Amino acid sequence: MPFAGWEMPVQYAGVIAEHVAVRSAIGLFDISHMGILDFAGDGVREFLDGILTNKVSDLAENQIRYSLICRPDGGILDDVLIYRLPTHYRLVVNASNTDKIVDWLEHQNTSQHWSIDISVQNSALALLAVQGPEATALLQNMVGDAADLAAVRYYRGTQAPFLGNTITITRTGYTGEDGFELFVPADDAAEAWATILDQGAPHGIAPVGLGARDTLRLEAGLPLYGHELDDATSPFDAGLQKFVRFKNRHFIGKEALLEERQLGPDRELIGLELIDRGIARDGCLIVVAGEDVGVVTSGTFSPTLQKAIAIANVETGTALAGTTVHVRIRADLRAARVVALPFYQRPR
Amino acid sequence: MNIPDELCYTKEHEWARMEDDLCVIGITDFAQGELGDIVYVELPQPGTHVDMMGEFGVVESVKTASDLFSPLAGEIVEVNDELTDNPELVNDSPYEEGWMIKLRPSNLDEDWPTLLDAAGYEAVLAESGAH
Numbered sequence: 001m002p003f004a005g006w007e008m009p010v011q012y013a014g015v016i017a018e019h020v021a022v023r024s025a026i027g028l029f030d031i032s033h034m035g036i037l038d039f040a041g042d043g044v045r046e047f048l049d050g051i052l053t054n055k056v057s058d059l060a061e062n063q064i065r066y067s068l069i070c071r072p073d074g075g076i077l078d079d080v081l082i083y084r085l086p087t088h089y090r091l092v093v094n095a096s097n098t099d100k101i102v103d104w105l106e107h108q109n110t111s112q113h114w115s116i117d118i119s120v121q122n123s124a125l126a127l128l129a130v131q132g133p134e135a136t137a138l139l140q141n142m143v144g145d146a147a148d149l150a151a152v153r154y155y156r157g158t159q160a161p162f163l164g165n166t167i168t169i170t171r172t173g174y175t176g177e178d179g180f181e182l183f184v185p186a187d188d189a190a191e192a193w194a195t196i197l198d199q200g201a202p203h204g205i206a207p208v209g210l211g212a213r214d215t216l217r218l219e220a221g222l223p224l225y226g227h228e229l230d231d232a233t234s235p236f237d238a239g240l241q242k243f244v245r246f247k248n249r250h251f252i253g254k255e256a257l258l259e260e261r262q263l264g265p266d267r268e269l270i271g272l273e274l275i276d277r278g279i280a281r282d283g284c285l286i287v288v289a290g291e292d293v294g295v296v297t298s299g300t301f302s303p304t305l306q307k308a309i310a311i312a313n314v315e316t317g318t319a320l321a322g323t324t325v326h327v328r329i330r331a332d333l334r335a336a337r338v339v340a341l342p343f344y345q346r347p348r
Numbered sequence: 349m350n351i352p353d354e355l356c357y358t359k360e361h362e363w364a365r366m367e368d369d370l371c372v373i374g375i376t377d378f379a380q381g382e383l384g385d386i387v388y389v390e391l392p393q394p395g396t397h398v399d400m401m402g403e404f405g406v407v408e409s410v411k412t413a414s415d416l417f418s419p420l421a422g423e424i425v426e427v428n429d430e431l432t433d434n435p436e437l438v439n440d441s442p443y444e445e446g447w448m449i450k451l452r453p454s455n456l457d458e459d460w461p462t463l464l465d466a467a468g469y470e471a472v473l474a475e476s477g478a479h
Contacts, residue, residue, distance in 0.1 A: 015410040016385040211384065211411050277432075279388055279408045301387035301410050308388070330406065 004095035006033040009209040019215050019303040021206035022175050023346075026132035027216075028196050029208050031174075031181070032189065035098030036121040037091040037105070044089050047114050051105065051252055052082060053235060053244040059084035062157040064170055066243055068235050069101065070253030074260060075231035076238070077104060079223065083157065085168060092127070094225045108252075126189030130196060131179030131216075133346075134203040139169070139180055142199060149180065163192055174213065176220025177346055215300050218309065221271065221342030227282060227297045228269055228311055236265035237313070239341075268316045269297070271341040272327065274308035276334035280327040286312050286319065287326040287333060293318040296327060302343060309343050310336070349473075350377040352443055356419065356460070357469035358401070363443065364419040364463060367450075371420050374447040375407065375438065378473055383409035386438045391427040391448060398424060400459050404449060407438065418451065420459045426450040 002008075012018060021027050039048065049056040054067035063084055069077045078097040083090040093101045102120060109116050130139055140149045147160035149169065157170035165185055173179040184192045197205055208216075214224070223229050228238055234257065235244050244257055274280060280299040285292050294314030302309045310327070312319070319325050319338045326333040355363045361379035365372045380386065388408040398404045400421040407414050427449050431437060438446035453459060464472065 010411060011384055014385050215410060277388060278390065279413065281413065301385075301408070303410070 003210065004033060004098075006095060008033060010211045011209040012207045015209075015211035015215060016303045018206050018208040018212035021204060022132045022177055022208060022212065022216055023304060024133070025204035025206075026130060026134045026138055026179075026200050027175070027206055027208035027212070028193070028200065029129040029131065029213060030126070030189075030193065031129050031213075032122065032126040032186075033095040034127055035091075035093040035095060035101065036125050036127065036183070037093065037098075037102065038119050038121050039089045039091070040117040040119075041115055043114055044116055047109070047112075047116050048082065048089055048091075049249060049251065050112070051108060052080070053251055053253065053257070054082070055245040055249060056082055056084075056089070057249070061086055062159075064155045064157060064172055066155075068240060068243055069104070070235065070251075070257070071231060072253055072256060074234040074253045074256035076225075076229045076233055076235065077101065077231060079225055079229055079240075081172065083168075083170070085157070086159065090121075097225060098122075124186055126184045126186050126192070128182045128184055128189070128192060128196070129173055129175075129179060130182065130200075131173045131175040131177045131208075133178060134200075134205075135177075135179040138196070138200050138203055138205070142196070143169070163188060163195060174220075174222055175216040176222070176342065176344055177216075214298070215303060218298050218300055218311065219302050219304055219342065219344035221311070221344075223269070223311075224298060228313070233267070233313070234260055234265065236260050237267040237269075239269050264316065266316055267294075267313055269341065270294075270312050270314055270319050270321075271339040271343055272296070272299075272310040272312055272325070272336040273305070273339050273343075274310070274327070274334060274336045275324065276336075278329045278332075278334050279308045280310040280312075280329055280334070280336065284310075285328040286314055287328060288318050293325075304344050311341070349381070350443070351466045351470055353466045355443065356463035356465060357472075358417060358419045358463065359472050360401070360417045362417060362419050369452065370425065370450045371422065371453050371456075372447050373404075373419060373449050373451060374442055375416065376469070377442050379414075380439045380442045380446070383407060383412065383414060385410045386435045389431040389435045389438060389448065391431070392424055394425055394427060396424045397454075398422065398451070400455070400462075416448065418449075419463055420451060420453045421455050422451040422453040424449050424451050
């Protein structure tokens with residue numbers, strides 16, 4: 001399936017089987033379509049801290065943070081991960097937003113008189129995600145004694161030998177499971193893919209496509225740009241205010257977001273579990289007491305819960321947790337229960 | 349891909365088979381494979397009338413929703429209730445246990461010859477680039 005200019009598999013063996021493999025064993029994802037941007041030059045830290053809503057300046061070496069990039073009016077341009085690697089800063093951005101974000105960053109670079117070197121690394125690096133309860137055991141075997149992956153905390157990374165290269169391995173993911181993401185030299189990516197599958201076979205590893213990537217992130221309540229997030233949505237609308245850090249810093253969108261923090265957001269994201277049969281998909285209207293109060297942003301069948309689930313964007317306060325609302329699916333109104341996000345949290 | 353010789357087909361990937369005076373209808377092996385894991389099948393009440401190539405229901409997979417079209421005009425006299433709790437039967441057995449409706453045709457003599465035979469359906473798939 002074509003996706004943001006890449007040929008991507010929706011599924012290998014089947015969405016549900018792949019989903020279950022990640023929840024119960026390991027899944028391997030090729031997410032090389034994600035935009036990988038590396039930064040060099042004087043003042044990179046200050047440059048990025050002036051753009052990202054989350055704080056960049058106090059990142060420790062090999063620490064990673066989730067952040068948003070907003071317009072001056074607070075609308076979300078993208079959601080990203082910022083990495084402080086030992087040698088430089090890196091951003092990983094959504095595939096479909098890569099060109100837009102590079103243009104946005106270059107515009108700031110020029111207009112604010114920085115001379116930052118921004119380079120897209122997608123020809124040089126592949127990005128593989130190894131996710132699931134067995135991921136640590138498998139990868140620890142593959143890196144040997146040179147690194148202790150169990151000691152790498154969530155949203156931290158390390159550099160470790162892997163199939164002849166020293167690569168960056170980070171404890172990050174988009175599935176709601178424990179796991180790692182690996183930046184592999186593009187020339188060695190096919191071999192890495194095959195070797196991980198081979199060595200993961202005793203663990204029950206499965207290659208996972210975009211279909212299960214979506215069902216996994218949805219169960220985990222993680223937003224997807226173009227669905228829960230877009231440039232008409234602010235971090236507050238999306239419940240992502242904890243990734244906006246106001247104190248002692250300036251970033252693009254700060255004034256608008258400060259105002260919104262005072263007024264309170266007029267939209268919110270809610271979770272829905274369908275009571276009636278059917279699947280609520282992106283675009284279905286939410287009806288409360290005969291009034292349209294919002295719209296489904298993502299919906300699917302949850303393989304873990306064995307029921308239809310959805311995330312919806314509604315007017316604040318119109319659909320409270322525990323209440324029943326209706327979703328317009330084709331011609332019919334179907335009952336759904338408002339529930340807290342996420343739908344799934346891994347056992348710890 | 350399984351395309352039984354004894355069935356007739358539509359370009360929309362339904363199959364039809366006459367059993368005495370009733371027509372049994374479902375979706376093809378190709379269709380279930382394209383949809384992936386089927387999680388919900390929405391079928392009409394028995395007694396519903398449907399036009400030739402009229403919508404009679406919806407099949408939902410994890411990935412997508414797809415309308416179902418009736419190969420023949422007629423009255424739906426029975427639906428496969430097994431699919432309510434076991435929609436995956438459509439994946440596992442699209443031509444047998446995964447049947448969807450039984451219909452009493454209202455215009456059989458004219459409608460039936462317009463359906464594709466197995467070779468014709470295979471040609472449709474080949475044209476669309478499916479193998």
